[in-house]
Structures are given as structure tokens and as C-alpha cells.
Amino acid sequence: MARLNAANLMVAQEIIARYPVPRSALIPLLHLAQEQDGYVTEDAMAHIAELVDVEPAEVMGTCSFYEMLKRAPVGDYMVNICNGISCHLLGSSDLIHHAEATLGVRPGGTTDDGKITLEAVECIAACTEAPCLQVNYRYRNRVTAEAFDELVAELRAGTAGVAAHGNLAKVRQHIGDDRRAGVSPPDGQGEPAWMARNPSDNGAGS
Amino acid sequence: MSEQETVVNITVNGQPVEAAPGEWVIAAAERAGVYIPHFCYHPRMNSVGMCRMCIVDIDTGRGPALQPSCMVAVSEGMVVDTTSEQTRKAQDGVLEFLLLNHPLDCPVCDKGGECPLQDQTMAYGPGESRFIEEKRHFEKPIPVNDLVYLDRERCILCDRCTRFADEVAGDPLITFQDRGDQTQVNTFPDLPFSSYFSGNTVQICPVGALTAVPYRFKARPWDLTEVESTFPNPMGDRVVVQASRDQVLRYQGVDSDAVNWGWLTDKDRFSFEAVASELRLRAPLVRGTALGRPDPAGSELVETSWGQALRQAADAIRAAVADKGPQSVAVLGGARLTNEDQYAWARLAKGVIGTDHVDAQLDDGLPADAVLGLPRATVNRACTPGGTVILLAPDPKEEQGTLYLRLRDAIVNRGVQLIELTPRASGLSHLAAFRLHHRPGEAAAVAAALMGGDIEPGPDGDIGGVPADDVAATAAAIANRADKPITVIVGRPSLAESADFTVEAVAELNRFANLLSAGGRPGIAFLPALHRGNVLGALDMGLAPGLLPGRITLADGGPALAETWGSVPSAPGADARGILQAAADGQIDVLILLGADPLGDFPHRELAEAALENAGTIIATDLVLNPSSARAHVVFPAAGFAERGGTHTNLEGRVTCQRQIVTPPGTARADWAIAAELARQLGADFGFGSPEEVWDEITRVAPSHRGLSREAIDASDDGVVVAQSSVAFTASGDTSSVPPIDAYSLRLTSARRMYDRGTLVQHVPSLAGLAPTAVLAVNPYDFDRVGVDSGADVQVISNVGEMAMPVVADPGVPRGTAAFGYNYPDLDVRALVDPEAVVTDLRIQTR
Amino acid sequence: MNAPAPAPADLRIITSRFDVEDGHTLAGYEHTGGYAGLRRALEMAPADVHGEVRTASLLGRGGAGFPAGVKWGFCPPGVWPRYLVVNGDESEPGTYKDRLLMERDPHQLIEGCLIACYALGLSQCFLYVRGEMAHAQERLAAALNEAYEAGYVGRNVLGAEDFSVDITLHWGAGAYIVGEETALIESLEGNRGMPRLKPPYFPASIGLYGKPTIVNNVETLANLPWIISNGGEAFAAMGAESSTGTRVFAVSGHVATPGVFEVPFGTTTFRDIIFDPRYAGGMRLGRTLKTFIPGGASAPWFFEEHLDLPLEKTTVDQAGSMLGSGAIVVMDDTTDVVRACHNVVRFFARESCGKCTPCREGTSWLEKILSRILAGQGRSQDLDLLMDVCDNISPGINWPPRQTTICPLGPSAVSPIASALERFRGEFEAYLPEAEETAVAVTTSAGAMS
């Protein structure tokens, strides 16, 4: 199961339909592939290339630029410990060392049970909650060594309430056909209608 | 930039410089003789400003500031300083950065000695490296395709190769991957950089990261001698030929503004291997015994002396003329020779022997008047911004690689609108403004409709298989742009249909020529996209029935030429088909083949077979034996490209020089010399001692070339375009009708592919492997009719033959049509083509 | 416009719903005055809406601090379509505000987008959220779905026959450089996030798909509903002359109560926001201040003597640094500045897009030298080498930095080194093996490594 499956193909079509130029959907589609397989397979990249009509090499070029998109299998849970300056000041290095010791892997490595991949990442925008981390991009703030061990235990027990790697937002944008304004292609329309309004006309505004 | 009327005045290192509006500082400086070091900048590609090496002090009024000169356009009063202290510091800094992770393995690098990075380092670079950390490591050279290796440790990420692949060739199969200092160039796993143009990336790589397999470790730049020349293809691509120890080792494209912009196809670039092929003929051959003793009745070809071979050939010709008259001698081929070779052969055939049975094309081109009798376009005219190009020819990407690159640039960057009037999609289809894919043989009807003729749409609202609305929309688009040049690229879109159809289409497009050019508008002109190397020179030099050198007919030019030549044939002779027919009927006693291979190339194989069977004596000149010359009685070893000087004529009528750099193998001689020798044997002295002397005579006797001196040609980088012609286009207005096609059949269209099983490709080891396997391409919708899956083997049946081949779905082929590559000896489509019929219909049977 | 209301010092414009339980839902947003600004805007002529934003002299909150109203004016007349791209890529180390604005008050941002689209005739909006912010993404997705259903977004906004615009939620995949507006656009086009060449200097002239494109930061746009409801003058009346309204700062590091605070822009001082109990509450555990980064990792460091500067753009610029993305990172006397410096440099080395040689090679070289020094393998010449490499990345090592690069990322790596080396050279020397003895002296006196 490496190309997008039937269900995801429909999601993909809906995503593509939201952009004036299909190629713009590339990154969201790569996320979709990662959601399906836990990482972005080469077949998925080739499939996406077909969907947005570019060469697979171009998809690879884009995919390989972004850290979140993994091109090889990773653990069910990416545990990304923030090593940004604010977290660094409040002991992120100690937390990382603790993690290395307890998980027995260095950053980038995956535990033998294939459950956890550890990473030391740059600032994740929770600087006032340092030291912090993300599990599959869900935050854990002011993390102590104890809290970390608990988290690991929960992850292993599957009780952490964190979806498997690849899943991001639980809610997807959906635009009903009746509400859709329609994409705005670059070689499209002239001046939008509302620009013609003038002060006196206090408009169609309800 | 010279034709720019307005100029921008800037100062470079204190000296005033006139620049063109919008010109990059780096280009303006270069023209003023100030070289600014750079790696990523390339004049034929968009600036990316990646390497930052071209950073210089630029003052636009707000004081000097360091800016990359490849990204800053000149502006009035701008002051540029490429020597300032901070410029030097910044450039040294960049150079040091580039060298940090560079392996510095110059001694074992192909680029060593011609490497911009190396040169810069010598010129400006810091001595001791201050970088003591571990260098970046990548797996050493990896093949990106069969011809090109990539060493990512040497790569400096200038984005030239990747930009070329994407912007110029349109094959973005190599891209940047990963990020930051881990960035690398690579292909998608197991998807090689299969582009017809990949060799260009090797030429433009500013370091030794990309190397060409055929050239790797062959020589060091300082061992090379080189000459500028013209590659013998119809585009007349300008090249530098490099040799070492009397061996051709490399062709490099030359940036000729008018022609190839420095690009070459891989097929041409790597064809240098053919020059040194061990199959090259080194001595004349005559019939002889298995023991190698000459013997007219012999079954073998044995080496002999020039004297012997020439005598035998002359005797045969003399006997034929004495016995059946000059018309019993015929000459085929010569399209790959130089203008001088062609002229000499034309004079021998028409002036000395007295036969007009002469044809350089093998019924796979166009009648001479359709080439010489129409207003001729240049490539630059076709690429005029905002202009219109009508493609009435085979896929340029397959047959005229560098023309394809020029057209692609014109469409993508200069707003040229492309109109495809072809039987199937081409390599430019996705860029075409209109795709009028007509039924084979029905281009003329569409052309007529385009030019405003009211054509009755067929039953399903189509004209020649094209929706009438599309035709109407296209006609409107042409009219809209009529203030800009309209250029028709005309060739033989399909060898499975009669040339008449193309000629008729041309006639239709030309019908309103004067209307289109009314009111000072540029109007319509034609660019002949014919197949063989110097076929246009051949027509200019009179290697065609009814023609004499200088674009003039036998009738019009005969009397004048007779004064130099002594005599000219009284009546027009036959074309290739006629000649082979006559030979088959036993009327040709001597058949002279100038590098021609009728068995391989003539569309009607059986006829060619019969002709060679029944021709009395066959005389051939060639580089290597081909199936036809192998049947000859006398074979002269000819000197090929880079082994002799001369001139070449491209599809625009542009005459440029070819130069010699290596000596021919054995005793091989240039064709002009062979012709002159034969003439002498027949009692005529041409008095030719060199190609220059031949050219002098041409400029004296050929009306269109009169006064065009070698000096004039040499003087200009782009050669000289010969425009004048006294030949008239004489197409009969009436269009021949195309038989209806029945519901169970598909109509065949067949054209050449870039890599075929043709002679040239097969003598270039590096290319031989690249020829695709022959398949029949059919529109996906027709598959239910065919009743098989894509890729399945089927039996293909025409009214003259049948054969088995795989069939594949190809949306580029219109419904009702089947496309098959030409020139595949292993699957020779000619077995299906009915030479008597104007089109060929196929039935497909599952096996 | 309505008379400028005197603004209470603790007035919160854009974080007002942070402690409203359901502030992120449509219901919660509506009964706290949500979408009033949009309604108001639709009753005005687009040009007048733009006018209000000009009057407000709202500075961009993404880092460059360019006046939004002015930038909006850069759209070439008569060129359509125009796009809006919301920069929600917040990744500058120490920066933490846009995520909260997206998670806690998504409708406010959506309303801001609609107002901008209406004012400038932007016919499609792309909301680019940083890839790692899954929660923000789902909050925005949910809010958009609600807003579409309720008729605020999409076809015929609020029933207006002539005003329809789609907001497309887009998300990245992990690359700081994509925050740079032209890289953001490249990324949105499905490419590698590599900044584009300047000129053109603003995407407003040539941006997404080569069309005029307004790129604004999340916080910038979040201010629009208030500005339109209350008038530009009311906004301008708040804060300082050229730094108007309020601004959100994240104060992190060695402070007692780190947090995200919305304060009057331009009048509050660093001392206030770092030491005032209402804000960061001073240094933790009674430590003393060693240095602080006033505006995100790219900014040169500030010290004691800068504490009384107001959080005001021009003042801070003139003092040799920037407010940047509103990220104040405080370091106390226990800080090992060499490690801190390395941490920030490593960030830029890891995040370089790789396009410009000086940034690609230079930043990683700096990082390698620093980690070698930290590993005790430094050489005496390394400190000067560091400075010279910096000089080759940013000639003159001035502020604002001179660039040999396409975007400021490369030069940004110079700030921490220049700041730290100049002020704490002794701490660097202390890491050099052959300098051990002196090192002790130096460091103790500098009070580090304790």
C-alpha cells in the first residue's frame, strides 16, 4: 500500500481542487501520503507526481526539502525535543541526554520496538513553556525527566491518546459546493466586482 | 543586444560603457572586456544568483554596495567597480566557501585545465585552507544516465544543470534534493536523466561534477587541439571539434546567436565516436575473389588501388554512356556531403556524364520547388516574440533537436504561439496553443480552412479529423497575430503517406501569402525541416532532377552554365523513385550511390532491392559499408566530418564553414576530389585543388551564391544566409483525395525517432543502447476496438504485409490513427506501407 | 471616524479572547463581538477600509515591521487577480504568539483576512500554517468550516452579492526559511522553500503565480477587526508615535514568570516587560541579568544598559538591534554564552535553504568551529576566524546587516557571534585548551561556568 488508496485519492482530489494551480497541493498531498503509510514512499511520490502533473524528481526535490516529510519508516511516535534557545536555557540538553539514556537511541534513532523515534529539533514555538517537546506534533510543556518517562510509558502502552505518526490535524477543511467561491486562477478574471463599490452605496452587506 | 535602439550609459571600472536596457551588469561588463567571475550565471538561462561569486560594487546613487552583477540590470548613470577592496574581499570569501567542501582532486578530474573553479582559485583564491573540519561526503560518481556521470562532492550547486534540464530542455529529471549544506543534485531513484540533451549539462557544468562517459579520462584539455566548425545536421549547429593525436575526442556546442545557442543533442555530441569507427573504409574496394584478388565476377569486395578503382568506375560509366546514353547513368544520395562535394558530383553527373537522373533525397523529403520556391524563414524569424509557428513537420524534438530547444524557448519565454498541424502529438504539444491532429493525409483540408477557405465539415463536425471549432479558433488566433511573423516549419510528418499531401498543405498555407504580407506585415515564410545532414546544400548545389547549382532550373540556368560546364542535360531526369524504377527495369547501367543506402532508407524496400539487383554497375562512396554499398562493384572510401574542409548549408539557407582537424583513415579522400578524379578519367579537368577552389567556382556559376566569398562566410560567426532563388513553387492547386477509412482499420503514421537503428547511431557505442524498442502507439479510446491491453503483442495487417509487434496506449495519437517509428530494421515498418497507395490502413489482430 | 478613545494601559486588542473558554468557536466569537469589523467593512468602500489601516499605521508584526497600509499600496493598479497569503509559519527561535492567535482565536484571524481581501480586491486567500502546528491547523480548519457554513467565508460573504472569496488552509512541512515571504510563496507553489531574488522587493508587485500578492503575518491581520470596528485613529492613539496599537511579546528564558503578553506598543520598556510582576516578573531565583535577545534569534543581543529602552521600533533599531518577531529571550548570569551562541548559530546552519554560497557554507562552517571550540579543540586563531567568516557572510558586520546573500538568514547567524564575542570574549577563550590558566581568571571574573 504505497500509492494513495481509493479513500485518500478522493481526499487528494478535494485538496487539489482548492488551488488554482495543482502543483500548489504538493505539500498537503505529501502529508496525506505520510498519514497513510507513516512515511512518504517512493510510489506515493510517483503517484502524487501524476496527480499534479510534474516529474517524480520534482516531487522528490520538494519532499526532501522539508524535515517533517520522512522518506524512510520511522517509529509510531516522533518524539521531538525542542533544542531551541529558550528551551536550551532551561535544560533541554539534559532532557535530551535523559531521553537518549532511557530510550537507548541518539537523536534520529528509533527504538528497537519501532515505537519511538527521538529527535532534537529547533524551536517549536512554545518558548515560554520550556523545556518542551512534541509527540507527533502534539505539545508537552515544561517537561521534567519524570514527565518524560511517564510519557514514554504511555506511548508504549498506547494510552497517550496520540494518533500514529503522519496524522496531523484531526479536522480537515471542507468547502461545500454551495459555499465555494471558486479558485482564482492566475490567468483569470479582471477586477473583482466589489471593488466597484463606493462610499454612498452602503452595500449589499446584510 | 546591438539591435537595441536605446542605450543605457554606465561606468565600469572608470570606463564608460553603453549597455542595452534590461541587460545584466555582468553581461554589459563582459562586452566591455571586464570579466566578472561567476559560476551560476549563464547567458542562455535565467539568473538564479546562487553562487554569489559575481558580487561587485554597484553604485546607483546611494553609494557603492555589494550586489550580484548577474541579477542587477543596468540603469542610467550606474557606477560599477569590480576591483574595489570590498569586492575583492567578498569574492575571495565566496571562493573560499566554495572550496571548503570541494575535494580538490583536480589531477584526476576531467575538467582539470578548463575548470572555472580551478581558474578562479589560481587567479584569486586563498592559499592555505582555513577549513580544518571534515569535508562533506557523497558516494563517488553516480551515473545519472547512460552518458553522464555525477560527482556530488565536486558539485558547487550552481543550478546550471538542473536549470538546463527544467528551463531549456523541459526534462526536469534531475533536481536539487535535501537542504542547506546537504543539498545535492540527483534523479528520482531508478528514473534516469533520460533527456536527448543531457550532454549539454556536462558542457555547462562549471566544475568537474558532470562528466561524459564517452570522454571520461580520454584526454587532458592541454593535449587538445580544436577548430570551430559546423555539425553536419540540418540545423547546422555550430561546434568546436577537439582532437588529440589525430583523433576526434569531443564536440562542444558554440553559442551561435542565430542557430544553436551552444546546445547540441546527445546524438550529435557523442557521434564523434563514429569518426574513429574501426569499420571505416581505408582503401578503395572492387569485386574480387575470396583470396583478395580483384576479379569483376568475384563475390567479395577486396581492397585495391585508387588507380584501379577509378579506372573500373570510369570504364563502366563510359561504356554505359556509349551503349545506352547518359540517361543510363544515375546518381543517388549526397545529402550528407559538403556543398563543395555536392557541387563536384553535380558537375560530374550533369556536366560531364550528361545525366539528370540525380537525387539527393530518397523519396523521404520534399520536392525541390517546395523548398527553394517558397519564402524562406530563419530560425530567429520563427522565434520572433509574439509570432506564430505552424508545425507541418515531424516532431522537432525527435528530428531537429536544437531547433526544438529554440522553439521551446520562443514559446515559453517569448510568447510565440505554436500551432500543431500534424498527424500526432509532438514533443512541443503541451506548449502548443492549438493542437490540430489531423487524420493521416488530410493536412491540406485543415490548412485550407485555417487560411479562410470554407471547407465543408465532415459527418461528425470535423475537418480532416480535427473538430471544426478548433480549426476556426486557430484561424482566428492566426489572424489576431498577423502583424507578427508567421512561420511554417515544413517537413515530412509521416513517411507512410504521400509527400503530395504535405505539398498541398503548403500550397494552401501559401495561397494567401501576399494577403498576409499586405500593408508591410511580415507575412508567412517557410522553414524546411528535412532529414539529412546537408540536404539543403544538396538542393542548392543541384543534386536533384531538373535543378542546377544556384537554385535555378535546368531550363532557366542551362545555357549560362553550359559555358563553364561545356554541356548540361537536355531534359529533366527522374527522382529517386523514378531512378530505382528504371534500374529495376534494367535501364540503369551505372548507379552511383553517394553515401546512400536505398535498401535501408528508401520507403519502398522491394523496389530498392530490385533496383540494386538489376542495375549494371554500382559505384559507391561512403565512410563505412552499408547494406547497399556492400552490393557495389566499386567502393571509394570517403573522408567524413572533421576530416575535410568545406561549407555547409542549413535549413535556413545559412552557409557556414566546416574545417578539417584530423586526417582521413587510410587513403580515404573528400568526395569533391573523388568526383574530380573520375571526371579526369572521363576526360574533363575541373581544376580543383582544394575545397576553396571548388567554392570559388560555385560563387561564379551558381546564381544564388554569386559573389559569396569564403572570406565573407568566415568573417561572420553565424555564416551567411543565402536568400535569393529563381526556382518557383509549382504545386498543382488541386488536392488529391484520400480514400475513406473503414471502421475496423487504423490509419498509419510513421516518423523517425531521435535514437533509431540507423547507421549513425549504430556506429556510436554510447548511443546504440538508447534506441527504444519499436511499438505501435494507439489512442487509449481505440483499445476497446483493438480488444487487447496496452503492451500486448498483436498482429498488424496491411494490404501489402503483416507483422507482429507490441501495441501501447498513447493519448498523443488521435483516435483512428496508429503511429509506428520509422527506421527499425528489426521491425521494418516499410513491410506494411503500400508504395502505390497514398495512405496505409492497418488492421490489428490479437494473437 | 469615531473619536480616538483613550486607551487603558491594560487594553488587550487581539488576545482578548485568550481566556474566553469557547473563544475559538463561532458561537464564542460571535457573542464577544466577532465579525463586527467585517460587517462594518462591507458598509465602507474598499478604498476607505484601506484608508483606515493607513491611518492606524499598523506595523507588520512578522519581523520586518513594515507599515501594512503602505505595503498594501504597492499592488500595481489594474493587475488581477491579487492574492492574500497569511504567514503563519512562526519559527523564529523565541517567537511564540502567532500559534496562540491561531489556536485561541482563529475567527479573529479569518475576519482579518476577509477585511484585507475586501479592502484590496484579493480574490483568494491562502492561510499558510507552520507544519508542526497540528492543533492550530485543526482549530483553523474547524473555524473555517463553521465560518463557511455560517456564510462568513466563501460565496457571497454575509449575503453580499458582489463579495465572494475562498480561504484555503495550507500547511508547511518543517523549514524555518519558508517564513521568509518569497520562500513562503515558493513553498505554496509546491516548490522547495527557497527565497526568490530581489528585486522585486515586495510580492505585492510580483508574488504567488507571478501575480500581486499581499503577505502578512498572523498578528498583523488579527488587528484588522478591531481597527475597522474602532477606527484607525483609535488604534494610532495607542502606543507610541511610530509604533502604534498594542503588540504581543513572548518573554522566555531565565525569567520568573515567562509568558506571552500583549502590551501597549512603543511605550512599555524592556525593564517593564521583563521585571514587572504583571509580566515576566523578573529574573528567576534572584539571579542577575546577563544579556537578552530583544527580537528573536536573528537580533543582536542587548544588555543591562538597554533595559530602559521602550519596545519601540525606531529606538531599538537605532540601538543596534530589532524588535523583530516580538521574542524576548532572557539569559541570567549562569548562562554559558558560548553554548548559547552555538545554539543559535546551529539553528541558522540547520535552516539555511542552501541557495547562497556564503550562507550554505558559511553558517555550517561557523557551527563546526563553535562545536569544535566547545569540544575543547579550539585554536587561538579560531576567534578571529569566526569574525572573519562572519565578515564574509555580512561584510562589515554592521547593523542592519549588509548581505552577500539573497535573504537575511545567512547574515542573521552573525548577530549572536558578534554580540557574544564582543562582550564575552573571555568565555570563548576559556574554552581554548592552551588558554586554561588565564581562562579560570577570566571566567570567574565574568562569573560564568559556575
Ligand SMILES: Cc1cc2nc3c(=O)[nH]c(=O)nc-3n(C[C@H](O)[C@H](O)[C@H](O)COP(=O)(O)O)c2cc1C
Ligand atoms: C529568514 C526569515 C524568516 C522569517 N520568518 C517569518 C515567520 O516565521 N513569520 C512571519 O510572519 N514573518 C517571517 N519573516 C518575515 C516575512 O518575510 C515577511 O516580512 C512578513 O511575513 C510580512 O508580514 P508583516 O508585514 O505583516 O510582518 C521572516 C523573514 C525572514 C528573512
Ligand code: SF4
Ligand atoms: S541567505 Fe541562506 S536562507 Fe537565505 S536564500 Fe540564501 S541560502 Fe537561502
Ligand code: FES
Ligand atoms: S553568477 Fe551571480 S550569483 Fe552566481
